Amino acid sequence: MDISLRPNTLFSGRKPLALRVRNLTPQDLAIRLSFLITILVTGFSGITLFLLNSFQPLFLFLLFITCLLGCYYIFSWGIKQFIDRRFRLIYKTIHNLKVGLKREPIKLDLKEDIFGKIRKEVIEWDIINRREIERLTDQEKYRREFLGNVSHELKTPIFSIQGYILTLLEGGLEDKKINRNFLLKAEKGINRMIEMVDDLDEIAKLESNRMELNLKRFDIQNLANEVVESLEYKAQKKKIRLSVLMHPKPLFVKADEGRITQVLTNLIVNSINYGKEGGKTKIKFYDLDENYLVEVADDGRGIEEEHLPRLFERFYRVDKGRSRAEGGSGLGLSIVKHIIEAHKQTINVRSKYGEGSVFSFTLKKA
Numbered sequence: 001m002d003i004s005l006r007p008n009t010l011f012s013g014r015k016p017l018a019l020r021v022r023n024l025t026p027q028d029l030a031i032r033l034s035f036l037i038t039i040l041v042t043g044f045s046g047i048t049l050f051l052l053n054s055f056q057p058l059f060l061f062l063l064f065i066t067c068l069l070g071c072y073y074i075f076s077w078g079i080k081q082f083i084d085r086r087f088r089l090i091y092k093t094i095h096n097l098k099v100g101l102k103r104e105p106i107k108l109d110l111k112e113d114i115f116g117k118i119r120k121e122v123i124e125w126d127i128i129n130r131r132e133i134e135r136l137t138d139q140e141k142y143r144r145e146f147l148g149n150v151s152h153e154l155k156t157p158i159f160s161i162q163g164y165i166l167t168l169l170e171g172g173l174e175d176k177k178i179n180r181n182f183l184l185k186a187e188k189g190i191n192r193m194i195e196m197v198d199d200l201d202e203i204a205k206l207e208s209n210r211m212e213l214n215l216k217r218f219d220i221q222n223l224a225n226e227v228v229e230s231l232e233y234k235a236q237k238k239k240i241r242l243s244v245l246m247h248p249k250p251l252f253v254k255a256d257e258g259r260i261t262q263v264l265t266n267l268i269v270n271s272i273n274y275g276k277e278g279g280k281t282k283i284k285f286y287d288l289d290e291n292y293l294v295e296v297a298d299d300g301r302g303i304e305e306e307h308l309p310r311l312f313e314r315f316y317r318v319d320k321g322r323s324r325a326e327g328g329s330g331l332g333l334s335i336v337k338h339i340i341e342a343h344k345q346t347i348n349v350r351s352k353y354g355e356g357s358v359f360s361f362t363l364k365k366a
């Protein structure tokens, strides 16, 4: 029997010749073998009797029947034993791996195409296994990349904090011109680390699907105004004007208010961090059929087209050095995307290098 794995031939449209003819069942095999042997034995006996001049048709008939039944019984038993010993283990292993540890007794039915069945199960098992291995390999790659990124990102603030503290220890502490300043800088580094660890924590939660949305009905314009108000001070430092283009009526959406606050904050903070001095950030709303579209548009430095497809990836930054100094952890947009996707909505970005960027996301109307 051939149990080599040839899934292509099995699942392709035209079946190979061997499969077009019905596969022999163990019972077929036993019957054919029994007939063959019976015919040989009876024939041989008939010829011998004939040569000895004592040809007896009744004896030959009885011999035929007995031999046929005897052979059939012995072959059935033998084949069953053979299959049992050779294939039960394979079958059982595959079955147990497929259905977990639930052990089902295997019934051997000689009228079935057992070999074909085992072959099919082995192929299915192989496909499932391959998929599982691919999934694990992807996960492993993701884990390695993630760990690499995390340690790399944490190194920057740690080294700067270490630098300030060493300078203070080596005499800077007594120097009134720098002691306070360096302590403040070290504290800033620590704050960045805290921010990053918080973001990592958030990402870990989001990616393990542990985000529970607390959906409720609220006015998205109201929320945008609140977020803008809380960021006014930060914007003023860069002389950026934040504005919400209001509709006459409230725009009610059904979403997790806390999470959407996070989304708006991240997008507006980005528009400030990567905006130009004296620039503008506008928040606008559009009425789509079932949703509202929320837009955060700035006239900042913009993003080159080649970066746009990867912008929402973890740790992805356009200008590594500069963003690291100005921005956050590089996790902001990936957190934003996770939140919007958890709401089963979409987020997009349009940008022209040197002219500005527009981030837009949808929310379900309530």
Ligand SMILES: Nc1ncnc2c1ncn2[C@@H]1O[C@H](COP(=O)(O)OP(=O)(O)O)[C@@H](O)[C@H]1O
Binding pocket: 266, 270, 271, 274, 275, 298, 300, 301, 302, 303, 311, 316, 317, 318, 319, 323, 324, 327, 328, 329, 330, 331, 332, 333, 334, 357
């Ligand atoms: N409004 C924007 N204008 C220009 N570039 C932006 C804007 N928002 C995001 N970016 C780019 O996308 C990158 C990823 O953003 P984000 O995930 O928030 O990370 P972070 O702000 O921590 O660097 C930023 O580093 C920046 O290069």
Ligand SMILES: [Mg+2]
Binding pocket: 266, 269, 270, 327, 328, 330, 332, 333
């Ligand atoms: Mg950011």
